[in-house]
Amino acid sequence: MPVTNARKKGKPLNSPDIDKWKKKGGRVEVLDNGTWRYTDWEGNVVDYVNGYPVFKEPHLRQSVNIGKQKGNHTTDYTNAIRKSELDPPKIDGTTWHHHEDGMTMQEVNSDIHDRFTHRGGVSKTKKVALGRKK
Structure with a gap:
């Protein structure tokens, strides 16, 4: 689900700035379960669950x-x-x-x-x- 201005209020604390992230070629979405998913310009993905990043392999x-x-x-x-x-x-x-x-x-x-x-x-x-x- 795309991030709208109304949804930005739920953005995880200290997570990347949405507008700057998108300008660099990244994507930000909010999944149905409330997880925030950041995908960078190289295709790396980190989910933020309950406001915290979930680091997985290969990272x-x-x-x-x-x-x-x-x-x-x-x-x-x-x-x-x-x-x-x-x-x-x-x-x-x-x-x-x-x-x-x-x-x-x-x-x-x-x-x-x-x-x-x-x-x-x-x-x-x-x-x-x-x-x-x-």
Whole structure:
């Protein structure tokens, strides 16, 4: 379903600007189930479910449960590397993404992670730590 001005109100926080995205040759649609689907100019697709990006293969290398995220990049990245079962535990050209579940770190292609902007688990973890909702 195309995105109209009325539907833009439900746009996921910090997701790419719709008009700029389309000018670059990308597509944005809202599926019947409320999922926002962004397709970039190279054909890469990332869905936003409940406001958060869902990174999948081929852009996702691994998901690592680190227990409770601290919301601190250095600490959480170090824990993800330590708990990774892959060798090497992280490769060049990827970044660690804080999943919104507060426990999972995902190794994602850096270009895709940066291109498909989003609200991530760090903001949610910090809000929970401060006693705020969502």
